[in-house]
Amino acid sequence: METASRVELIVKGNLPEVPSQYIQPPEARPNLHYSGDAASIPTVDLSSSDSAREAIGDACRNWGAFHVINHGVPIHLLDRMRSLGLSFFQDSPMEEKLRYACDSTSAASEGYGSRMLLGAKDDVVLDWRDYFDHHTFPLSRRNPSRWPIHPPDYRQVVEEYGDEMKQLAQMLLGLISESLGLPCSSIEEAVGEIYQNITVSYYPPCPQPELTLGLQSHSDMGAITLLIQDDVGGLQLYKDAQWLTVPPNSHAILVLIADQTEIITNGIYKSAQHRAVTNANRARLSVATFHDPFKTARIAPVSQLSPPSYKEVVYGQYVSSWYSKGPEGKRNLDALLY
Numbered sequence: 260m261e262t263a264s265r266v267e268l269i270v271k272g273n274l275p276e277v278p279s280q281y282i283q284p285p286e287a288r289p290n291l292h293y294s295g296d297a298a299s300i301p302t303v304d305l306s307s308s309d310s311a312r313e314a315i316g317d318a319c320r321n322w323g324a325f326h327v328i329n330h331g332v333p334i335h336l337l338d339r340m341r342s343l344g345l346s347f348f349q350d351s352p353m354e355e356k357l358r359y360a361c362d363s364t365s366a367a368s369e370g371y372g373s374r375m376l377l378g379a380k381d382d383v384v385l386d387w388r389d390y391f392d393h394h395t396f397p398l399s400r401r402n403p404s405r406w407p408i409h410p411p412d413y414r415q416v417v418e419e420y421g422d423e424m425k426q427l428a429q430m431l432l433g434l435i436s437e438s439l440g441l442p443c444s445s446i447e448e449a450v451g452e453i454y455q456n457i458t459v460s461y462y463p464p465c466p467q468p469e470l471t472l473g474l475q476s477h478s479d480m481g482a483i484t485l486l487i488q489d490d491v492g493g494l495q496l497y498k499d500a501q502w503l504t505v506p507p508n509s510h511a512i513l514v515l516i517a518d519q520t521e522i523i524t525n526g527i528y529k530s531a532q533h534r535a536v537t538n539a540n541r542a543r544l545s546v547a548t549f550h551d552p553f554k555t556a557r558i559a560p561v562s563q564l565s566p567p568s569y570k571e572v573v574y575g576q577y578v579s580s581w582y583s584k585g586p587e588g589k590r591n592l593d594a595l596l597y
């Protein structure tokens with residue numbers, strides 16, 4: 260079980276400065292006085308598939324990320340998921356939280372944790388974040404008894420939320436395939452059985468937001484991520500050599516193209532490079548739902564989009580190297596380019 264310190268405990272210590280392990284090198288520090296014009300991040304209305312398909316194609320080509328509205332997931336479910344996540348971090352005593360501690364020696368293990376990367380190298384800079392990871396698909400991985408028992412509807416809501424997100428992810432993968440002129444099932448067939456994890460991230464207020472990151476720059480490893488956040492804001496997208504803050508929108512779901520979709524689409528669609536910044540005054544919460552291939556899946560560009568620009572990769576090997584080397588933006592993906 261993990262013994263590493265939680266960010267929440269550091270904050271309780273009321274230190275005027277963050278511990279040195281959380282201080283980013285100068286080139287990675289955020290410029291909090293500038294947040295770009297992210298109002299221009301596309302919003303796709305899913306109420307009509309025909310217009311959505313075209314808008315999704317543009318968004319995937321130019322951004323790798325977009326908001327969806329009229330997505331069919333009840334807004335009260337998004338709100339309940341956010342409030343249950345917050346309740347675990349803010350209302351449960353630490354002793355209770357530690358009963359769900361994840362195993363920090365294995366990648367993406369289920370439960371309550373703080374460190375994303377494996378290994379305990381002294382020079383690794385830590386994220387200003389605590390999280391809870393739930394394994395939700397395939398159903399053989401789903402064991403709600405490993406999730407918080409309070410509030411009483413926690414487990415049932417996570418199950419419902421996972422089911423809704425999977426349906427939406429499948430529909431989006433279909434539209435993304437079609438937007439490239441491919442059959443609807445192309446990307447999903449290339450991915451194979453979907454592995455879904457739901458990660459609730461909690462970013463406590465930080466005494467020195469200008470020196471830290473809530474979550475370091477990365478692109479997500481799998482196929483597609485569906486993300487909701489609260490009204491605090493702090494998620495940033497890297498586009499055209501600038502970091503743009505994604506405006507919170509409580510009704511929308513943010514779609515992030517992840518690395519395997521970049522490979523499968525032969526780089527026509529790019530995965531979104533993103534990070535989270537912290538702030539001095541308010542704790543922030545996000546819920547990311549990852550849809551990934553299984554570990555032995557071989558991922559390569561679809562044959563219709565040849566000649567391939569990326570080497571074939573066994574997904575599990577991609578994940579292992581990501582967690583041991585660290586993301587550093589998109590370097591793991593770039594290493595697969597011919």
Ligand SMILES: O=C(O)CCC(=O)C(=O)O
Nearest residue numbers: 458460488494535545547
């Ligand atoms: O907190 C956020 O908005 C980003 C979370 C994220 O990128 C992740 O969990 O991979």
Ligand SMILES: [Fe+2]
Nearest residue numbers: 477478479533
């Ligand atoms: Fe991410």
